[in-house]
Amino acid sequence: MFQSTYIGLDVHAQTVVACALNPATGEIERAKMAMEPDVVLSWIQRFPSDAKAVYEAGPTGYALARHLLVHGVDCVIAAPSKLLRAPGDHIKTDQRDSLGLARMLSLGEVTEVRIPTEEQEALRDLSRTRLQAQKSLTLAKQRLNALLLRHGLRYPEPTRWNRPHLQWLHRQHFEQAGTEYSYQSDLELVELLDAHLKRLDARIAEVAATCEYADVINALMCLRGVALTTAFGLAVEVGDWTRFTGATIGSYLGLVPSEHSSGQKRSQGSITKAGNTYARRLLVEAAWHQKPEFKRPGVTLQRRLDLVDSQTRVTALKANHRSSDRWEGFEQRGKLRVKANTAVAREMAGWCWALAAPLQEARKQVPAFSSGNVRAA
Known part of the structure; x- marks a missing residue:
């Protein structure tokens, strides 16, 4: 059975531009509303119960889709990289985007993104937090090494960031007050980020033992x-x-x-x-x-x-x-x-x-x- 109404949603942080398309009659209805799940739900509920909605995956996440699904609205999230766009179409507006989503949904040309549960998304957030912490630690170490290299100091051993290396770092001092402050600040940041990363690893080990994966x-x-x-x-x-x-x-x-x-x-x-x-x-x-x-x-x-x-x-x-x-x-x-x-x-x-x-x-x-x-x- 085909849905009688297809709804495209162009979702932003504060607003949602919606477009409802009825392929049988060609009727189009548009609306602009606040990015509030209850507001969007009440507008969609004006249409037949077999209506289907879609919006692009983006920074707004899955909260709106989950809210609509819980209340009986068939909602999917489209993969942005798989959306069809005409090469000669150089005009992009929210109204055009919402209409394009509705049309592609009616044609079955939407590649859906899997919507994780809240528990699954929480596990993903934890993993990505560790990734960002690891990147920050790597950058802090590079800055510290660069400062030492600019002043002609180089650790003589090939293995770094072990206990002897850290002891060597604490023994380094500079005559200029500005350089000394910068060095101590960078060294402190490295140690703080390293401790933060270890806490995250311990938390991941604890969660991984009992999670669904x-x-x-x-x-x-x-x-x-x-x-x-x-x-x-x-x-x-x-x-x-x-x-x-x-x-x-x-x-x-x-x-x-x-x-x-x-x-x-x-x-x-x-x-x-x-x-x-x-x-x-x-x-x-x-x-x-x-x-x-x-x-x-x-x-x-x-x-x-x-x-x-x-x-x-x-x-x-x-x-x-x-x-x-x-x-x-x-x-x-x-x-x-x-x-x-x-x-x-x-x-x-x-x-x-x-x-x-x-x-x-x-x-x-x-x-x-x-x-x-x-x-x-």
């Missing part, structure tokens, strides 16, 4: 280079792995080559870098750890393998051997290491799917508990 996290940690924070980030960013296959997960993460082919000519370029940037970054970083030859699990990896079932363990060991062999093959062929690492990351995406999807699929097939299934003692 606990079994997926344990499975992903069986891959070399995938520590707790990496597994946690991959699990919460992808969410439902059963949406993909081993072939499509790489495309979702932007790890497949771009292509421009026409006629008899086929041309492939760099990876698309589409989809989830954070998850792609985690896989690329983990792929570097697959380079050393893999013979047998070490102590840490063996402990992780003991936490999963036999099938997951077998799949993880195959993945580690396969990734190591791929690296060796690339090295023998003289492949550029950056490209080789990207190729390994793409394969790791498939292996992550092979580990996570069966667990989630089995969980979906478990019948829900009901009191009717309980027999009297």
Whole structure:
């Protein structure tokens, strides 16, 4: 059954521009309202109950969609990168955008974005907070090293940011008061951000053990280079792995080559870098750890393998051997290491799917508990 009315919403922080389209009659109704879920809901409820609404994914998040869904309004969120736009259309207004969304929804041309639950979004927020903390710490360390280098000071040992290095940093002083204050301020910031990152890691470890992705996290940690924070980030960013296959997960993460082919000519370029940037970054970083030859699990990896079932363990060991062999093959062929690492990351995406999807699929097939299934003692 087709919806009689399709509603496009151009959502901003303070306002919403709405457009309701009835394809059967061609009737269009527009409105501009405050960005208040109850206000938007009351306007949509003026239309038939089978109306369907859509708005683009953006900084306003999922709150409006959740509110509409709870109150019985069929609402989806469109992926902005998948929306069709005419090359010759150089006029962009909120009214045009809302009408375009309504038309594409009526034609079934909207690529929907998965709407996570509030609990799932909270886990994602925690993972992304750690990412920002890690970036801030890296930047603070770079500033401190740059200040020392400008004044001719360089730590003599190759390993940095361990206890001896920190003790060496505390022994450095400058005659000029301005430089001394700047140095002590940068050093204090590094230590504060490092302590903040450690608190976040401890919180993630606590949450990961009891969240809905606990079994997926344990499975992903069986891959070399995938520590707790990496597994946690991959699990919460992808969410439902059963949406993909081993072939499509790489495309979702932007790890497949771009292509421009026409006629008899086929041309492939760099990876698309589409989809989830954070998850792609985690896989690329983990792929570097697959380079050393893999013979047998070490102590840490063996402990992780003991936490999963036999099938997951077998799949993880195959993945580690396969990734190591791929690296060796690339090295023998003289492949550029950056490209080789990207190729390994793409394969790791498939292996992550092979580990996570069966667990989630089995969980979906478990019948829900009901009191009717309980027999009297």
